[in-house]
Amino acid sequence: MHEFTVPDISCGGCARTITRVLTELDAAAKVDVSVEAKQVKVDSQLPRAAIVARLTEAGFEPQA
Template sequence: MIEFNVPAMSCGHCVRAITEALQEADPAAKVQVDLASKKVEVESSTDRATLAAALSEAGYAPAA
């Protein structure tokens, strides 16, 4: 399980965009988003750096 803190996430559109970006990087990824805590959990065989890059490209850079 890979966890990201995504401070820029604020609405349902953000959740959809983040989920789509992660699933483009890994179509088999299981994504769980907690909008209130701004946390994203990803179950994926893809490495963390690739998933973080996908989030950044979508405009939702994870916090370090």
Template sequence: MHEFTLPDMTCGHCRAAVTEAVHELDSQAEVVVDLPQKTVRIDSDLPRARLAGALAEAGYPPA
């Protein structure tokens, strides 16, 4: 399980974009977004750095 803080994530569109970015890499990943806390938890076997890169490319760089 990987947890990231995404300061730029603010709305439902952001939630969808983050979820889609993760699922493009790992369609089986479980993605739990907490908008008020601006965090995302990702259950995936992929390396943390690869997930962080995908989030950054989608416009939500982890803090």
């Protein structure tokens, strides 16, 4: 399980975008986005760096 804090999450649309791009990257991924907490939980075998790169590319850079 990978957890990220993503300050740029502001609404359900952001959550849907994040869920979409990550499930495109790994169809088996389970993605849980909390808009209020600005947190993303990803249950996936992908390396953390690959998820960070994809989130950043989509405009949702995780906090270091």
